Amino acid sequence: MAVAAAVPDHLFNLRNNFYLGSYQAAINNSDLPHLSPDDAIERDCLVYRSYIALGSYQLVINEIDSNAATPLQAVKLLALYLSNPHDKESTISSLKEWLADPAIGNNAILRLIAGTIFMHEEDYNEALKHTNAGGTMELNALNVQIFIKMHRSDYAERQLRVMQQIDEDHTLTQLANAWLNLAVGGSKIQEAYLIFQDFSEKYPMTTLILNGKAVCCMHMGNFDEAETLLLEALNKDAKDPETLANLVVCSLHLGKSSSRYLSQLKLTHPEHILVKRSSAAEDSFERALQTVA
Known part of the structure; x- marks a missing residue:
């Protein structure tokens, strides 16, 4: 029986750029000819999600109109959610309405955006x-992230095995493997480092890859190397929240002042967990001072 010829994946490079954090490259190289209607929608979703990752929420909100396909409407919801942290209720209400609609509720991108938003809300069960239910590699990878957040590395490992059976070499499978190795710790940290090292040899350096390597270095006690990697990441994106947060931690371990990085993080990402924890610690300290004053 003749084997059907493999259909070329026109979006492979675009997806890869997005997964590894090369958001501007994803945008710049998105003018792809001869795409099917479904591929064109996926391409537009990836481009707009890249703009979201770069913080250009308003551009996405302005450009996606009410006649756009469901996946694009879902991406717009994510931009609305992230653009106004003080009015999340209306966005979440719209999201729940769409998810309850039998005509569109099972759309893979809508489910992915729902998972992303509820993970931001720390409502992991929702x-x-x-x-x-999975269905795409991105949904499977998001499941791994959610299980790690829930401290259920056993479930995360089960999900990773599913991804490995589908495509062991897929970028998201490799990333999920690295995330899980970092969560498990111990001897697995070296394995995670090698995955990020492999990415850095194959692809242009991104803040995501640099932060991945830096976190591995910190786990292994190599704070000088971690600082070098993080400063390189900061040169690429001075407002990246993970870079700033990791620099705060790294600086403390090196006995250096971390106040500038923490101030930058507070200014650009006031909702970041490190900012919230720092503020809570400061409040507790102030209350303790008042009790002995």
């Missing part, structure tokens, strides 16, 4: 309601 996130899993929409992501757990």
